[in-house]
Amino acid sequence: xxxxxxxxxxxxxxxxxxxxxxxxxxxxxxxxxxxxxxxxxxxxxxxxxxxxxxxxxxxxxxxxxxxxxxxxxxxxxxxxxxxxxxxxxxxxxxxxxxxxxxxxxxxxxxxxxxxxxxxxxxxxxx
Numbered sequence: 001x002x003x004x005x006x007x008x009x010x011x012x013x014x015x016x017x018x019x020x021x022x023x024x025x026x027x028x029x030x031x032x033x034x035x036x037x038x039x040x041x042x043x044x045x046x047x048x049x050x051x052x053x054x055x056x057x058x059x060x061x062x063x064x065x066x067x068x069x070x071x072x073x074x075x076x077x078x079x080x081x082x083x084x085x086x087x088x089x090x091x092x093x094x095x096x097x098x099x100x101x102x103x104x105x106x107x108x109x110x111x112x113x114x115x116x117x118x119x120x121x122x123x124x125x126x
Contacts, residue, residue: 001080008078012105015112016076016086019103026065032057036106036113043117046099068093082107098122 015034022030032053035041039052043059050056072089079085084105089098104116 003080004078005081008081008084009076012078012084012086012112013076015105016074016088016103019114020071023066024068028057028060031060034112034114035117036108036115038115041115043119045119046121069099072098084112 019031019034021027022034035043035053035056037053039054041053041056043050043056045059048059050059069090069092072091074086074088076086077084084107086101086103086105088101090101091098099119099121102118103114105112106115107113
């Protein structure tokens with residue numbers, strides 16, 4: 001198995017950046033297009049646990065957009081030709097508290113899609 005084929009890393013990076021732009025613009029249609037539309041898709045957020053695209057869509061419609069943020073370190077890895085992971089640190093506006101986002105991407109006939117995502121914030125430090 002080839003790991004981190006440069007062309008595939010570039011493809012996934014482009015999709016990751018597309019998702020980030022959609023998230024910051026609260027572009028629900030674009031975010032939905034980047035998630036695999038299936039009951040097996042999972043998203044764990046800071047305060048929610050969502051199973052399937054129906055739950056993910058309902059959550060997004062009700063939250064009124066994501067808090068604005070800037071990215072820190074981003075790590076993107078591709079395993080073979082159809083599986084990738086993205087991991088990013090982020091910082092919400094007005095704070096240095098670090099958040100973390102991980103996504104699992106699979107290449108389907110219609111392109112790269114997120115099949116699992118997790119978002120969390122680091123605990124308070126003393």
